[in-house]
Ligand code: MF3
């Protein structure tokens with residue numbers, strides 16, 4: 336069952352989402368060669384808690400940290416550690432917060448110093464794929480119109496979308512129905528309705544789409560070792576016109 340949100344509930348979700356966006360903005364400024372992913376996690380947790388929020392991921396299915404910090408060939412769910420970032424790396428920063436019982440969830444992938452031009456293109460195309468998906472999140476469309484738009488944009492640039500992970504409905508739970516795949520034919524799945532709130536989150540690989548999970552049971556990496564990018568927004572479908580991007584400042 337897809338839980339529709341009232342306008343008042345969406346305002347609360349907007350506050351949770353804004354906190355996520357502000358935290359990501361603060362983290363981006365800390366990304367540089369020499370910083371550890373643990374330091375980024377500590378900054379994120381402090382930032383959220385001092386503003387009255389609760390980290391959404393910490394303790395979720397025993398996930399140990401506030402932040403998911405996925406470096407290079409890590410696709411999603413990289414666990415912050417003493418790993419030191421170096422020039423030329425890319426890092427996915429994925430973050431959730433709870434405010435007044437509602438979740439916000441967003442992710443960005445950013446360069447560490449100067450990066451290879453083809454890798455910069457991977458980041459740009461993945462973010463564009465997210466926005467193309469968001470553009471389809473309008474009343475009258477069906478869920479897979481989002482998925483199809485994401486897939487088409489990534490593949491047109493010669494990249495591949497990860498199919499083992501999906502976006503999701505979000506509200507009083509981090510993960511609600513429906514699942515939001517990043518691939519598929521258009522015109523399928525539930526009709527989009529006002530009050531639906533979705534976390535759309537394409538993961539795009541420079542090489543093949545296959546992923547595997549490391550022995551830590553969390554970190555997803557590309558099978559072929561190629562680099563991977565991840566962008567995510569929490570969006571609310573409007574009665575008319577384009578969706579409201581709750582995690583955009
Ligand atoms: N954005 C991811 C998701 O929606 C992050 C979840 S990490 C977890 O699934 F630790 F909370 F699982």
Ligand code: CO
Pocket residue numbers: 440441502503534536567
């Ligand atoms: Co998510």
